[in-house]
Structure formats: C-alpha cells, structure tokens
Amino acid sequence: MKESINLGLVIGQNVRRLRQEKHITQERLAEKSEVSVNTIRNIEKGRWPSAYTLQAVASALKVDAKFLLSCESDEMYLKEELQSRLEQAFEFLVKKPPETDGKTAYSLGHLTRPEKF
Numbered sequence: 788m789k790e791s792i793n794l795g796l797v798i799g800q801n802v803r804r805l806r807q808e809k810h811i812t813q814e815r816l817a818e819k820s821e822v823s824v825n826t827i828r829n830i831e832k833g834r835w836p837s838a839y840t841l842q843a844v845a846s847a848l849k850v851d852a853k854f855l856l857s858c859e860s861d862e863m864y865l866k867e868e869l870q871s872r873l874e875q876a877f878e879f880l881v882k883k884p885p886e887t888d889g890k891t892a893y894s895l896g897h898l899t900r901p902e903k904f
Contacts, residue, residue, distance in 0.1 A: 792858060793833065794835075794856065795833040795834055795835045796833040797856065797857070797858055798830060798833075798835070798836065798841070798855050798856060799830050799831045799832060799833045799834070800831075801854065801855045801856075801857070802816075802827070802830050802831055802844060802848070802855060803831045805848045805850065805855075806827075806831075806848065809848065811848075813827045813828060813831070816844065816847055816848070819847035820840075820843040820844045820846065820847035821843060822840055822843055822844065826840060827844070830844065841855060841856075
C-alpha cells in the first residue's frame with residue numbers, strides 16, 4: 788500500500804527550502820507576498836494556506852504555485868529554471884547586438900544572474 792502524503796508538510800518544506808536557497812528571511816518573504824510572518828511560519832510548519840496565499844507566496848518566490856504542491860519539487864524546479872534560462876539565451880541570440888566603432892560588441896550584461904548556482 789502506498790504511503791499517504793501530507794500535502795501541507797510538502798508545501799511547507801518546499802516554501803522553506805526555496806526561501807532558504809534564495810537567502811530570504813521569513814519576514815522578507817512575508818513582506819514580498821503581503822501576508823503576515825505568522826502565516827509564513829504556519830505554512831512552513833505544514834498548515835494549509837488559502838489558494839490566494841499559496842499564489843502570493845509562490846509569486847514572491849518566483850515559482851509557479853504548482854511547484855509548491857509538488858513532491859518532485861527539485862526536478863520540477865530545475866526544469867523551470869532551465870526553461871527560464873533557455874528563454875533568456877534565445878532572447879539574447881535573436882536581438883541585434885549593439886554596434887561599437889564599426890565592430891559588433893556582444894554583451895551578456897542584460898541577462899539576469901541566477902540567484903544560486
């Protein structure tokens with residue numbers, strides 16, 4: 788028989804792990820998601836958030852809300868991160884690079900630096 792999964796704990800673990808990976812305090816995440824610090828603490832302890840709160844926290848962590856619900860979060864996160872980077876690389880490649888003294892200068896300055904890698 789399959790082991791039952793406590794989805795509240797899954798959400799809490801995903802929020803805590805992402806928050807720590809991004810070096811964000813509970814207080815800062817609360818500010819960014821416009822919820823109380825106690826709400827963030829309760830989520831990380833395994834309490835179910837409302838749909839609105841789940842979306843607000845996901846948005847503040849810059850992930851899709853479905854990611855926070857996933858038991859395979861590491862794999863899903865890596866896929867989303869890879870997709871984002873591929874889109875950035877594609878945008879860079881299709882944009883005409885700036886002209887400098889008759890020479891073409893390529894710069895990666897407009898690409899965002901990943902928060903962790």
